[in-house]
Amino acid sequence: xxxxCYSREMNEIFLSPYNAKNAEEKIYKMWExxxxxxxxxxxxxxxxDSTSTPFTIVMPPPxxxxxxxxxxxxxxxxxxIMTRFKRMQGFKTLWIxxxxxAGFETQVVxxxxxxxxxxxxxxxxxxxxxxxxxxxxxxxxxxxxxxxRSLGASCDWSREKFTxxxxxxxxxxxxxxxxxxxxxxxxxxxxxxWCSKHQTSLSEVExxxxxxxxxxxxxxYGPFEIGTVRPETKFGDKYxxxxxxxxxxxxxxxxxxxxxxxxxxxxxATIIKDPVVDMEFGTGVMTIxxxxxxxxxxxxxxxxxxxxQIIDFRGxxxxxxxxxxxxxxxxxxxKIVDKLKEKxxxxxxxxxxxxxxxxxxKCNSIIEPQIKDQWFVKMEPLAKMAIESVDKGEIKxxxxxxxxxxxxxxxxxxxxxxxxxxVWGIPIPAWFKDGESVASIIExxxxxxxxxxxxxxxxxxxxxxxxxxTDFPNGKDFNNYYxxxxxxxxxxxxxxxxxxxxxxxxxxxxxxxxxxxxLHGLVNDAQGKKMSKSKGNVISxxxxxxxxxxxSLRMALIIGNTPGTDLALxxxxxxxxxxxxxxxxxxxxxxxxxxxxxxxxxVPLEGSDEFYIQELNELVENVTREMNDFKxxxxxxxxxxxxxxxxxxxxxxxxxxxxxxxxxxxxxxxxYTLRHSLETSLKLLHPFMPFITEExxxxxxxxDENMLMVTKWPQK
RNA sequence: GCGCGGUUAGCUCAGUUGGUAGAGCAACCCGUUUACACCGGGUAGGUCACAGGUUCGAGUCCUGUAUCGCGCACCA
Numbered sequence: 206x207x208x209x210c211y212s213r214e215m216n217e218i219f220l221s222p223y224n225a226k227n228a229e230e231k232i233y234k235m236w237e238x239x240x241x242x243x244x245x246x247x248x249x250x251x252x253x254d255s256t257s258t259p260f261t262i263v264m265p266p267p268x269x270x271x272x273x274x275x276x277x278x279x280x281x282x283x284x285x286i287m288t289r290f291k292r293m294q295g296f297k298t299l300w301i302x303x304x305x306x307a308g309f310e311t312q313v314v315x316x317x318x319x320x321x322x323x324x325x326x327x328x329x330x331x332x333x334x335x336x337x338x339x340x341x342x343x344x345x346x347x348x349x350x351x352x353x354r355s356l357g358a359s360c361d362w363s364r365e366k367f368t369x370x371x372x373x374x375x376x377x378x379x380x381x382x383x384x385x386x387x388x389x390x391x392x393x394x395x396x397x398x399w400c401s402k403h404q405t406s407l408s409e410v411e412x413x414x415x416x417x418x419x420x421x422x423x424x425x426y427g428p429f430e431i432g433t434v435r436p437e438t439k440f441g442d443k444y445x446x447x448x449x450x451x452x453x454x455x456x457x458x459x460x461x462x463x464x465x466x467x468x469x470x471x472x473x474a475t476i477i478k479d480p481v482v483d484m485e486f487g488t489g490v491m492t493i494x495x496x497x498x499x500x501x502x503x504x505x506x507x508x509x510x511x512x513x514q515i516i517d518f519r520g521x522x523x524x525x526x527x528x529x530x531x532x533x534x535x536x537x538x539x540k541i542v543d544k545l546k547e548k549x550x551x552x553x554x555x556x557x558x559x560x561x562x563x564x565x566x567k568c569n570s571i572i573e574p575q576i577k578d579q580w581f582v583k584m585e586p587l588a589k590m591a592i593e594s595v596d597k598g599e600i601k602x603x604x605x606x607x608x609x610x611x612x613x614x615x616x617x618x619x620x621x622x623x624x625x626x627x628v629w630g631i632p633i634p635a636w637f638k639d640g641e642s643v644a645s646i647i648e649x650x651x652x653x654x655x656x657x658x659x660x661x662x663x664x665x666x667x668x669x670x671x672x673x674x675t676d677f678p679n680g681k682d683f684n685n686y687y688x689x690x691x692x693x694x695x696x697x698x699x700x701x702x703x704x705x706x707x708x709x710x711x712x713x714x715x716x717x718x719x720x721x722x723x724l725h726g727l728v729n730d731a732q733g734k735k736m737s738k739s740k741g742n743v744i745s746x747x748x749x750x751x752x753x754x755x756x757s758l759r760m761a762l763i764i765g766n767t768p769g770t771d772l773a774l775x776x777x778x779x780x781x782x783x784x785x786x787x788x789x790x791x792x793x794x795x796x797x798x799x800x801x802x803x804x805x806x807x808v809p810l811e812g813s814d815e816f817y818i819q820e821l822n823e824l825v826e827n828v829t830r831e832m833n834d835f836k837x838x839x840x841x842x843x844x845x846x847x848x849x850x851x852x853x854x855x856x857x858x859x860x861x862x863x864x865x866x867x868x869x870x871x872x873x874x875x876x877y878t879l880r881h882s883l884e885t886s887l888k889l890l891h892p893f894m895p896f897i898t899e900e901x902x903x904x905x906x907x908x909d910e911n912m913l914m915v916t917k918w919p920q921k
Numbered sequence: 922g923c924g925c926g927g928u929u930a931g932c933u934c935a936g937u938u939g940g941u942a943g944a945g946c947a948a949c950c951c952g953u954u955u956a957c958a959c960c961g962g963g964u965a966g967g968u969c970a971c972a973g974g975u976u977c978g979a980g981u982c983c984u985g986u987a988u989c990g991c992g993c994a995c996c997a
Contacts, residue, residue: 222959396995414994421997433997446997483996491997500995561994574995610925610992617993700992733933733990765934765945769926771990773933777946780959787959795956831937838935842944857956 218904219794222787225754228900233354236899241915243361244297252915253297260296261689262288263671263719264360265702266303266368267353269346270311275728275736275774276695278746279766281356282759283725283837284693288359289892290832293918299686300360301674302353304346306369308630308663309411313403313567315341315629327404331628331658338629339369352747357755357895359914364682366674368666369631373673377666378634378646380713381580381623385644389583389712390623392635392642396499397622399575400565401520405626406579408662409619410701412563412572421558422542423487425550427465427474432487434560435494436541437534440468440525441513442492446504449478451489468545469527477508497574516573578642580633580659584618587708591615594717600707603723603835604769607699611722614700623662630660668705671718678714689719696724696769723835726771728762733773749779756894757782763893764841785845786897789890792853793901796879799864803876805907811874812863817856818878821847821885822921828889829918841893844886852882885919 240246247253262284267277284300292298315338316326326334346367353360366373384390397406419434429445447454459478464471474492481504482491495505495512505512515525522529522537529537545551563572592615594600595608602608624633634646636654643649648656666673675687688710694702703722710718729735730742737743749758760782766772810818824847831840856878863875883905891898891913902913910916 219956222957431997435997481996486996493997498995498997500997503995604926606925613924613993697992727991731933767935770934775933775946778933781945784957784959788957791957791960793956798956834937836937839937842935846944853957854961858961861956 219790219797223754223790223897223900225756225783225786225896226751229355229357229755229896232896232899233357235912236359236914237354237362239912239914241292241912242300242359243363244299247292247915248297252911253292253295255297257295257297259686259690260288260291260298261675261686262300262691262693263674263689264300264302264358265694265698266305266366266667266670267349268307268310269304269342269349269367270307270314271345273349273352273356273746275744275746275762277353278356278750278758279725279728279762279772280693280695281353281358282762283723284691285356285358285360285759285895286763286832286837286892287691287693287835289895289914290918292359292914293888293891293916295917297685299364299682300358302350302358302360302362302365303670303674304349304365304367305667306342306367306629306663308660309403309405309407309567309625309627310663311338311342312627312629316403335628355750355755356746357759359895364674368663368670368673372676373666374631375646376673376677377631377661377669380669380709381661381665382634382644382646384582384712389587390644391581391583392578393581393620394576394578395581395620395622396502396574397577397579398563398572399518399577400568400570401518401573402568402570403565403627404518406575406577406622406624407565407572408622408664410664411566413566414561414563416559416561418556419558419560419562421555421560422545423552423554424545425552426467426490426492427463429490430488430552431490431492433492434558435497435538436545437522437526437529437538438494438497438515439492439541440522440527440529441496441515442467442494443472443474444477444493444505444508444510445474445490446477446479446482446493447490448480448482448484450480451482451484453489466548466550468541475510477504477510479504479508496576499574502574502576512576514576516575518575520573579622579624580635580644582621582623582665584620587712588615588618588704590711591704591707594707594711599717599720601721603721604767607696607722607724607769610699611704614704621662623665624657624659625662626659628660630663631666633657633659633661664701664705667702669709669713671706671710672713687714687718688716691721691723692719693723693725696726699724721835724769726766726769728772728774731773731775733771744774744776749776753779753783754786754896756786756897759895760785760841760845760893763837764845766838768835785849786894788849788853789886789894789897789901792848792857792886793883793905795857796883797905799860800876800880803873803880805880806877808873808877809870810878811868811871813859814863814874814878817851818881820851821882825885825889825919826921832892837893844890844893848886848890852886856882887913888916888919891916 241252244253248255264284288298288300319326381390398412399406421432421434422436423430423432433439457476459476461476463474465474482489493501493504495501496514497516515523516534517523520534522532524530565572635642635644635657636649638654648654671689675682677683706718710716730744746758757779761779828840828843860875860879863871866872887898887902899913
């Protein structure tokens with residue numbers, strides 16, 4: 206028979222303050238050894254009813270290329286709170302961890318490392334480079350995993366997946382081939398975003414559009430005046446475009462040819478009339494450079510115009526530039542302007558012109574639009590499915606306003622370039638021969654095919670992540686846990702990742718991969734400024750957990766932090782929750798010292814005890830409701846308040862008198878109230894502060910009780 | 922240019938369906954007679970950005986303005 210009998214020895218640990226460092230590693234090991242992170246084990250050991258409803262979260266796989274940052278700590282805490290809450294409520298709870306090879310991101314990190322060592326990826330054997338990055342990534346993966354553990358994540362490590370696991374690679378390639386077979390993927394020669402430094406194309410989300418003040422030059426072009434910010438692209442400009450309704454140029458007819466003096470001598474120009482020209486802008490006349498501008502390229506296709514490359518893929522001018530051949534565009538620009546000025550073709554320069562320039566989101570290089578054969582995904586039909594799913598209410602967003610942003614993006618899709626000219630990624634299974642392109646895992650019949658050397662955009666595979674980790678299409682987990690429940694991730698991924706997961710889920714299975722998208726904000730520094738290495742204001746979560754314990758950081762990240770809103774992480778706040786942990790620790794000490802002979806059985810409540818038990822019931826009800834509504838900031842704050850200002854300040858203070866009473870029923874009632882309040886508080890706090898609550902629990906639980914992590918969530 | 926969000930106490934932020942404004946930290950005063958000084962008790966501090974409107978009643982709903990932040994964007 207299980208009885209409570211608190212001995213002196215058991216209390217001794219509570220005589221000194223809570224030592225997070227000593228407790229955390231031991232507690233995490235106990236959890237992991239129990240196997241309860243894995244719902245199958247929990248069911249086998251009868252901790253969870255095998256008929257219960259599943260609750261699944263897929264962890265956004267952290268990049269295996271460095272240390273965890275504060276944002277990771279936030280998402281791990283949020284997802285762990287959801288997971289622990291549902292697990293205690295008896296759901297068949299599964300949180301699946303992962304690690305991301307993070308294609309371009311990691312390659313950039315590794316290239317920086319090479320640079321420091323005086324090496325370069327260019328000229329390296331691709332296989333050697335790949336192996337080096339793989340080793341680097343696998344080493345970092347271990348580091349990342351141990352940091353995720355240290356934050357208390359109760360995820361099922363037995364199911365962990367890496368985005369380069371062989372089955373992930375194979376399935377990603379199969380999806381590509383299927384999309385090709387079904388006409389969703391095509392090979393196209395189109396304008397792409399080219400980073401001349403990284404020597405790869407990039408998708409729209411991998412570029413940043415930055416507004417800059419750039420000199421705007423007006424040049425004389427025959428009888429016309431044209432404006433440009435990019436004189437260096439103008440060598441091949443032999444089409445001059447104006448609006449068909451523009452009366453100023455009514456004398457010129459579409460197709461008219463005239464000879465004009467230009468940079469390197471006379472050039473034959475052709476008049477093109479097209480309504481794409483804005484008559485209000487500048488002089489209403491423009492020349493075009495189809496190879497290096499998407500608008501111009503579309504115009505060229507429409508009118509079947511010549512398309513000529515001016516700038517090569519290293520960002521240098523080509524032979525068409527004549528004397529400027531081989532020059533870097535940055536150096537060439539002023540020289541070209543000088544030459545035009547000497548020739549009397551420069552009319553004026555506007556130094557106040559604001560222009561939006563696309564840059565590489567990693568190295569800040571100017572993105573050069575180039576024409577290149579790449580693999581594209583047709584976005585429109587896929588986006589349509591995603592919008593329909595949201596229309597039907599199959600996917601909800603927290604906070605709600607992100608639904609609008611999601612819809613906006615889905616309604617304005619551009620076909621997705623999934624080819625990357627880097628080695629670090631999943632190879633695109635495609636073959637070329639005599640201008641023909643075929644998607645196929647194995648070489649097509651006939652022989653003589655050349656394999657595509659490009660790799661996939663990392664989002665092409667991570668977009669399928671919920672399917673990969675549940676072992677789509679026939680795995681046991683896929684049947685049991687797909688669709689998953691909540692996708693919790695940063696609001697910055699509302700474009701990059703969330704839509705792609707929705708699209709792939711719907712495309713491959715007909716079902717959205719999750720019903721709730723919870724988006725957290727960025728974690729900023731104490732002043733609310735974005736953390737960055739260059740500003741030197743980066744706060745490492747590991748430094749804070751070292752100093753104050755993991756539970757304290759978790760509380761500081763959750764309380765007062767509403768979904769979608771950025772958070773200013775202040776060390777004093779973390780410190781404050783360390784004090785709270787200590788408070789809880791000392792409450793336990795008091796309760797233990799004063800309930801030594803108490804058997805734990807329910808007794809009739811005397812005096813204010815009834816009121817306090819009632820208040821506790823209301824707390825349980827409120828906290829449970831708020832947790833169900835994803836309002837963890839409110840639930841956490843209520844718990845903090847209850848424990849400190851009701852439990853400690855009132856229940857304990859008043860109990861001091863009651864415990865001295867000579868009426869045994871008054872003493873018993875007070876003891877029951879103390880013990881019940883403590884146990885309930887620990888259970889409610891466990892998802893937020895798993896370590897300290899579990900540590901206390903091991904000292905107060907009955908012999909036949911299991912660890913707190915799998916103890917039943919309190920009910921009113 | 923278009924879109925989204927914020928503007929509440931010195932600082933960082935909460936405030937669920939409209940009902941006389943809250944927390945933490947900081948400040949000030951008092952207190953170490955045993956759970957905790959990693960503490961307790963108390964004090965002070967806000968025309969809820971501004972202007973209108975709806976309402977018996979608005980921090981909360983509507984309109985507009987200002988301002989900060991973020992996102993998107995093929996005007997050469």
